[in-house]
Amino acid sequence: MAEIIWGLATSHVPSIGAAMDGRLNEDELWKPLFDGYAPAREWMAERTPDVAIVVYNDHANALGLEMIPTFSIGTAANYPIVDEGFGPRKVPNVVGAPDLSEHLLVNLVDEGFDMTVLQELEVDHGLTVPLSVYCPEPGDAWPCTVVPILVNVLQYPQPTARRCLQLGEALGRAIRSFPKDIKVAVFGTGGMSHQLSGERAGLINEEFDRNFLEKIETDPQSLAEISRADYIKKAGSEGIEMIMWLVMRGALGSDIHRIHETYHVPASNTAAAMALFATPSSEGSNPHE
Amino acid sequence: MAEIIWGLATSHVPSIGAAMDGRLNEDELWKPLFDGYAPAREWMAERTPDVAIVVYNDHANALGLEMIPTFSIGTAANYPIVDEGFGPRKVPNVVGAPDLSEHLLVNLVDEGFDMTVLQELEVDHGLTVPLSVYCPEPGDAWPCTVVPILVNVLQYPQPTARRCLQLGEALGRAIRSFPKDIKVAVFGTGGMSHQLSGERAGLINEEFDRNFLEKIETDPQSLAEISRADYIKKAGSEGIEMIMWLVMRGALGSDIHRIHETYHVPASNTAAAMALFATPSSEGSNPHE
Amino acid sequence: MTTYTPQVEGTHVYDTGMSLRGRALNKMLYSLRLPQNRELFSADEGAYCDTYGLNEEQKSAVLERDWKKMTDIGASVFYVIKLAAIDKKSMQYLGGAFTGMSLEDFTAALRAGGRKFG
Amino acid sequence: MTTYTPQVEGTHVYDTGMSLRGRALNKMLYSLRLPQNRELFSADEGAYCDTYGLNEEQKSAVLERDWKKMTDIGASVFYVIKLAAIDKKSMQYLGGAFTGMSLEDFTAALRAGGRKFG
Ligand SMILES: [Fe+3]
Numbered sequence A, B: 001m002a003e004i005i006w007g008l009a010t011s012h013v014p015s016i017g018a019a020m021d022g023r024l025n026e027d028e029l030w031k032p033l034f035d036g037y038a039p040a041r042e043w044m045a046e047r048t049p050d051v052a053i054v055v056y057n058d059h060a061n062a063l064g065l066e067m068i069p070t071f072s073i074g075t076a077a078n079y080p081i082v083d084e085g086f087g088p089r090k091v092p093n094v095v096g097a098p099d100l101s102e103h104l105l106v107n108l109v110d111e112g113f114d115m116t117v118l119q120e121l122e123v124d125h126g127l128t129v130p131l132s133v134y135c136p137e138p139g140d141a142w143p144c145t146v147v148p149i150l151v152n153v154l155q156y157p158q159p160t161a162r163r164c165l166q167l168g169e170a171l172g173r174a175i176r177s178f179p180k181d182i183k184v185a186v187f188g189t190g191g192m193s194h195q196l197s198g199e200r201a202g203l204i205n206e207e208f209d210r211n212f213l214e215k216i217e218t219d220p221q222s223l224a225e226i227s228r229a230d231y232i233k234k235a236g237s238e239g240i241e242m243i244m245w246l247v248m249r250g251a252l253g254s255d256i257h258r259i260h261e262t263y264h265v266p267a268s269n270t271a272a273a274m275a276l277f278a279t280p281s282s283e284g285s286n287p288h289e
Numbered sequence C, D: 001m002t003t004y005t006p007q008v009e010g011t012h013v014y015d016t017g018m019s020l021r022g023r024a025l026n027k028m029l030y031s032l033r034l035p036q037n038r039e040l041f042s043a044d045e046g047a048y049c050d051t052y053g054l055n056e057e058q059k060s061a062v063l064e065r066d067w068k069k070m071t072d073i074g075a076s077v078f079y080v081i082k083l084a085a086i087d088k089k090s091m092q093y094l095g096g097a098f099t100g101m102s103l104e105d106f107t108a109a110l111r112a113g114g115r116k117f118g
């Protein structure tokens, strides 16, 4: 059966991707963040998943505003990199895992999650930046296949934080019931506090972020109780993205521990963070491949 | 507060629309079906809703197969008639009810239904034929505004029948909590047994249909227990459409009674039926307008 | 691979696997909902199929109007109907083609209450 | 009309009402993700806006690069970014425009830990 070998929570700010692509590791602005990634990357490099399930949101790049699904799942064989307005990011195309996608889809629908099925999807920075956080130098191909799971965070009403956690719990059950011995990593992306437009643009709420970073490990239920309105008020209109971390958290199960974390302000107009969690299956996975 | 004044279950076979548009009421093939509609139409004409909530499926006309939502809801101000391949059907454009749409959307998402929001939607026979069953001669405009609710019945896995009934129950609560004194009718559309392709094309299962027609009033729970596979096996690959009746049924509540029904074979390659249900609010509504 | 899709004898159950397999074919057929595309298609069917990247199997099923084959290899029946509309073929005609019956026999079976199975 | 959308001072909360209001504007801005449309737009901005049926308020906000106005009248900020990309304006520049701060002050506020509210 499939195993979940780790969970990664990470911001997916486009400028982090641009900084990585521009090899700005030593730039004074970016060095603290990239230094923070280093130990986590080392640990992950010794535990390589076959498939990454990346929970993210499209930023009105691949999906128009005419049709906004609350939760969707990609079932394609390939996910090309979308042109966000200045040419596609120069990273490898993303290869899908249609068998696992189908398995997850059927199990999630059976559990009463009303998924939208994306048979075609171009992926934006929301998915590719987290892949780069995991694997900064993919060469010609990413080291794993990908199942994208998308959450509406752009248009009110977003799913509740509780519903996101429940989706994650069902996702965890679905992954573990996949009848192949594969290793799966789950990515929860977005956040932390930020607001792009309005008079509050530039908002950062470190207190809210720090609490979220701690409780995502120890007490995700308390984060699930926060209302949409409070996410928007406290973390900013785009900071509500962090409800996507709860999907990852729900999938990992109760028995996890933190390997590493980093928090940095600013990445572009955003507070950025990364937190890496081990599961009971972490150590069984190719530690010395 | 808003009231649900009746529920209409009806097939939405395109050829029924074509026959109505061609004024074939007296054609020997269509007469029995249209005669069956007559008493229900009379009853409904004395109880006119402000808004019709039409639960239906798009038949790969307005929505591509690239993106398939399990449940979606229109929030637009207007829904043009789609060209299904031989020019748009010559009926009035459909006018939306954005305020009610928003109210239903927020309440459904709050109850954990993962709706897809359609800000733009062209509607096909699945929606317009039921409107014609209610109102055969609309003139220049339909007599009510419309909120479309779409269900995926084309691609496996469809939502379970149970989930459809639950959506309907939540929809009923959401309608009744709308803070305006409006009268709402709910349409459940599709079915009955039919299969369009494969060696079993032309399948009709009157026994299954008759049981469904009875139990939709008296025991919807028993219909909610039927698996997707059994709907497909027994009612045909397209007969599974009738799970959409359960959404309507759930919205009506427990205290309903049947006003009229009709069952007819064939309408094109399909068994066709109509069943009309009164609610406790039926008689309060303009009986002699 | 696990597929959960029920296998029902004599029935196509369109699922993500069928969708993946029929992708190019379905995109081409879906395009026929637009009048200008119907004209382009009718002017040169083969070239139109090539624009949409149909493979040989898909293309020949379209050009030869092998209706059953199209649905067997992943075309959604709702898209196949759009091609039939161009040819002015009815749903009953398609039913005959799918089942190997004549249009008359298929129509007669429906008027007699439909075809019975299981 | 009941709207459930939280009203948060200084914050746009994009909802179905904003989407309805900003429909034409958002469609135009979304089209700018395609290189050929960016060229068409740059060649004649006003005519391009007319193609997408923008009303006067929407059109002048675009032509005058009134960034704040665009977001006030229903443009999604993610689409506004696509227009800013054409002008080679950064997210920090937009932040300044939205808040009435200079680019330098806005950037400095972020480097100092971000702007604090409530
Ligand atoms: Fe984001």
Ligand SMILES: [Fe+3]
Pocket: B012, B013, B057, B059, B126, B190, B191, B241
């Ligand atoms: Fe139908």
